[in-house]
Amino acid sequence: MSTSDPPADTSGTGELTPLSDLPGGPRYTRSTLHASGGMGEVWRAWDTTLGREVALKQLKDESTAGEARFVREAKLTGRLEHPGVVPVYELARDPESGRPFYVMRFVRGRTLSDAARAFHSARRPGWHPPLDLVKLLSAFVSVCNTVGYAHSRGIVHRDLKGENIILGEFGEVVVLDWGVAKVLDEKDAPDALPPIASRASTLAAGQTRLGDVVGTVAYMAPEQAEGLPDLVGPHSDVFGLGAILYEMLCGGPPYSGVTYQNVLLKAMLLRFPPPREWWPEVPPGLEAICLKAMSKEPAARYPSAVELGQEIQCWQDRERRQAEDDLRDAFGRLRRQQAALAALVHADVFTAADLNAILRQLVEVSARTLNVARVSIWRLTPDGQRLHCDSLFELAAVRHSDGFELNAADYPDYFAALAATEVIAAADARTDPRTREFADGYLVPLGITSMMEVPVHPNGVLCHEHVGEQRAWLPDEQMFAVAVGHIAAHAIAHWERRRALERLGVVGRPAG
Numbered sequence: 001m002s003t004s005d006p007p008a009d010t011s012g013t014g015e016l017t018p019l020s021d022l023p024g025g026p027r028y029t030r031s032t033l034h035a036s037g038g039m040g041e042v043w044r045a046w047d048t049t050l051g052r053e054v055a056l057k058q059l060k061d062e063s064t065a066g067e068a069r070f071v072r073e074a075k076l077t078g079r080l081e082h083p084g085v086v087p088v089y090e091l092a093r094d095p096e097s098g099r100p101f102y103v104m105r106f107v108r109g110r111t112l113s114d115a116a117r118a119f120h121s122a123r124r125p126g127w128h129p130p131l132d133l134v135k136l137l138s139a140f141v142s143v144c145n146t147v148g149y150a151h152s153r154g155i156v157h158r159d160l161k162g163e164n165i166i167l168g169e170f171g172e173v174v175v176l177d178w179g180v181a182k183v184l185d186e187k188d189a190p191d192a193l194p195p196i197a198s199r200a201s202t203l204a205a206g207q208t209r210l211g212d213v214v215g216t217v218a219y220m221a222p223e224q225a226e227g228l229p230d231l232v233g234p235h236s237d238v239f240g241l242g243a244i245l246y247e248m249l250c251g252g253p254p255y256s257g258v259t260y261q262n263v264l265l266k267a268m269l270l271r272f273p274p275p276r277e278w279w280p281e282v283p284p285g286l287e288a289i290c291l292k293a294m295s296k297e298p299a300a301r302y303p304s305a306v307e308l309g310q311e312i313q314c315w316q317d318r319e320r321r322q323a324e325d326d327l328r329d330a331f332g333r334l335r336r337q338q339a340a341l342a343a344l345v346h347a348d349v350f351t352a353a354d355l356n357a358i359l360r361q362l363v364e365v366s367a368r369t370l371n372v373a374r375v376s377i378w379r380l381t382p383d384g385q386r387l388h389c390d391s392l393f394e395l396a397a398v399r400h401s402d403g404f405e406l407n408a409a410d411y412p413d414y415f416a417a418l419a420a421t422e423v424i425a426a427a428d429a430r431t432d433p434r435t436r437e438f439a440d441g442y443l444v445p446l447g448i449t450s451m452m453e454v455p456v457h458p459n460g461v462l463c464h465e466h467v468g469e470q471r472a473w474l475p476d477e478q479m480f481a482v483a484v485g486h487i488a489a490h491a492i493a494h495w496e497r498r499r500a501l502e503r504l505g506v507v508g509r510p511a512g
Contacts, residue, residue, distance in 0.1 A: 028056055028103065039066040039179070044106060047089075054089065058101035067100060073179040074102035080153065084146025086174050107174050112139060113162030113247060120251035120279070128281070136248050137286075137312055139165070142173035144241055144309025150175075151234040151305060156182040158232060160240030161219045162247045180214050182232060217263050218253035219243040222296055225267035235298035238305055242293025245312075249290060250278035270296045285315045330476060337480040340369040344487055355495045359391035359488065360400050366464070366484045367395045370477055373467035374448070377488055379460040384408070387415075387461070411437045418461055423482065424453040425473040429465075452478065454485040462488060 030043040034055065045056040059070045071091070078088035091102040119132045143165055147157060159180050166174045213220075213227045221239035223231040246254045254272035257263040266272065275282045275290060289311050295301045302308040344365060359377050367375040376392035389404040408415040417424055417434035426432035429451040430439045442448070450466040452473045462485040464473075 028054070030056060036060075037177075037179075039070060045103070047103070053106050055086070055104045055106040056101055057104065058094065059099045069179065071100055073181075074100070076155065076181055076183070077102075077104075077178045080150055080155065080178070082146055082149045084142055084149070084173055084175050085178075086176060107166045107168050107172060109166045109168040109172065111163050112136070112143075112165035112167060112244065115139075115167055116162055116248045117251050119248070123279075125281070134316070137316060139167055139173045140241075140245060140248065141309040141312050143175055143244065144305045144312070146173070146175045147237050147241060148304055148306035148309070150178075150181075151237065154184040156184065156232065156234055157237050157240065158182055158224065159215045160237055160244060161216050161253070162244055165244070182214075182229070184233065213264070215240075217260065217267050218255045219247075220267050221298075222268055222270050223298070225264055233298075234304065235301055238301045238308055239294055239298075241305055241308055242290055242301070245286070245290045245293065246272070246275060249275040249282050249286060252278075254294065270294070283315075283319075285318070286312075289315065330474075333474075333476055336369055337476065337483075340365050341480070341483055341487075344484075355492065356391065356402070358491045358495065360393065362484055362488050362491070363391050363393040363462075364400075366462070366481065367393050370464065370480065371395070372464045374446075374463075374465040376463045376465075377456060377460060378406070378463060379456070379492075384459075390460075413437055418453065418455075422455055423478055424451065425478055426451045427470050427472045452481055454478070454481045455489075456485045456492070457489045460489070460492070461485075 027049050028045045028047060030045045032044050033041060034044050035042045040057050040059055043056045043058070045054050046052075047054050057074075059067060074088060074091045077085060078091070081087070086104045086107060089103040089105070091100070093100050115136060119129070119136060122129055122132065143160075147160065150157060155178070157175070157178060159177060160175075164175060164177045166172070166176060168174065213225060214229070214232075215224050217225060219240055220243075221232075221236040224236055243254050255263045255266040257266060272294075275287045289308070293301055293308055302311065344362070347361065363375040363377055366372070373396060374392060374394050377390045378387040379390055380387055385408045387406040389402050392401050392404070393399070394401075406414075414434060414437055421434070424432075424434050426435045427450055429435040429448060430443055432451075435443075435451050438448075443451075446465070447467045448465045449468060450471040450473070452464040452466075454462045454464075456462050462481060464481060
C-alpha cells in the first residue's frame with residue numbers, strides 16, 4: 001500500500017483493458033483517515049486496479065494483539081451478504097508493516113445519530129418536519145431487516161447504536177462495525193483489552209469497548225451491562241434497536257451520566273426517562289413500541305428484529321390511513337363551512353331591520369356548522385368594564401337568550417387576553433390561564449370544557465363553548481369562526497350606520 005491522493009480515472013472509454021496493461025505496484029493508495037476506533041482505523045483509499053474509491057480498514061500499530069479479533073471481524077462481515085451490510089472486497093496483509101487490512105465499499109452519507117440530532121434541532125413545539133420522521137423510520141425498518149438477516153445467520157451484533165448506522169446519499173442504509181459480534185455457535189474470541197469497568201470517563205460510555213462488558217454502554221441491554229455473555233442473544237439486539245429508536249425520538253442515547261460507572265449502573269437497572277420527557281409531542285404509538293423493545297425482561301421484547309420493523313411499518317400504515325381519513329373529514333368540514341358562509345352572505349344579513357335577528361342567525365349557524373353546544377356574541381360596554389351578551393344560542397335545547405354580563409373586575413385575566421389576543425382557543429378552558437377564572441362559577445356548572453373566542457371588531461367577541469370531553473379546536477374551525485366574527489362585525493357596523501342615517505332623515509326605515 002502507499003499513501004497519496006487518489007488518481008483520477010481517465011480511461012472512460014468503455015473499452016476492455018488487457019490484463020497486461022493493468023497498473024503495477026501497490027493496489028491501494030490511501031488518501032485521508034476517515035475514522036479511528038479502539039483497534040482499527042478506516043482510510044479512504046483508491047483501488048488502482050478497478051479505478052474506484054474504497055474504504056480500507058487496518059489494525060493500528062499498537063493493537064497487534066487484537067489481530068485475531070480483527071481478522072474475525074473481516075471474515076464475519078464478509079459472510080453477511082446483505083444490502084444492509086457493507087460488502088468486503090478483500091482481506092490481506094500489508095507487506096511493509098505486516099498488519100492485516102480489509103477493503104470495503106466506501107459509503108458516503110451521515111450517521112443515523114447525526115440525522116436524529118438534525119431532526120430534533122429542526123422541530124419546534126407543535127410542529128416537526130413530517131417527512132424527516134418518515135425517512136428516519138424507514139431507515140430504522142431497514143436496520144431491523146438487516147439485523148434480522150444477521151440473526152438468521154446466527155450472528156448477534158452486540159453494538160447497535162446510531163453511530164454504527166450510515167444513511168447513504170442515495171437511500172442506502174448500512175449497519176457497520178461487526179467487530180464485537182457474537183456467533184451463536186462459537187465461543188467468543190479472547191479479548192485483548194482490559195475490562196471496561198476500569199474506565200471511568202463519560203466518553204467511554206458512548207464508545208465500543210471489550211472485556212467483561214462488550215458493546216456501547218449508553219445503548220446496551222441489561223444482560224449485556226451485567227457482563228453475562230451467555231445471556232446475550234438476538235433479544236439483546238432487539239433491545240439495541242429499541243435504543244436506536246429511542247435516540248431517534250429523543251435526539252440522544254437512553255443512558256447518560258457523569259461517569260462511566262454511573263451510566264453502566266443505569267443500563268443494569270434500566271433507568272432512563274421515557275421519550276415524552278424529551279419530546280412531549282412524541283407520537284404515543286412510537287413511544288409504546290420503543291418501550292416494549294427496551295423491556296428489562298427479554299421475553300417481554302419483540303420476538304425478533306424483523307417483527308420490530310414490521311410493527312413500525314404497521315404504525316406508519318395506521319398513521320397514513322388516519323391522515324387520509326383526517327383529510328377527508330377536513331374536506332367535508334370545509335365544504336360545510338363554505339356552504340354556511342355562502343348562505344349567510346346570500347341571506348342579506350347586512351340589510352335586516354332587526355339587529356337581534358341578525359345576531360341570532362349568526363350564532364345559530366356557527367353552532368350548527370361547528371357542532372358546538374353554545375355560541376354567543378358579547379360586546380363591551382362603552383366604559384370597557386363589562387361584556388354584555390347580545391345573543392346566545394344553545395344547540396341541544398334549540399334556545400336563544402341574551403342579557404348576561406361579565407365584569408372586568410371579576411375576570412381581569414380574561415379581559416386582558418381579549419385585548420391582547422385575536423383568537424383564544426382553549427382545549428381545556430378550566431386550566432387555561434386566559435379562561436380558568438370562569439371555572440367554578442361558570443364553566444363547571446354548565447359542563448363546559450373547551451372554549452374558542454374570536455374577535456368581533458371593534459369591541460366584541462364571538463364565543464364558542466364546548467360541553468363534554470375536551471376539544472382541540474382545528475385550524476379550519478378557527479378560520480370559520482373568525483369569518484363569522486367578521487360577518488358579525490360588518491353586520492353590526494352596517495346596522496349602526498343605517499340607524500344613524502335614519503336619525504338624520506337621510507334614509508327611511510325598511511318596511512316590516
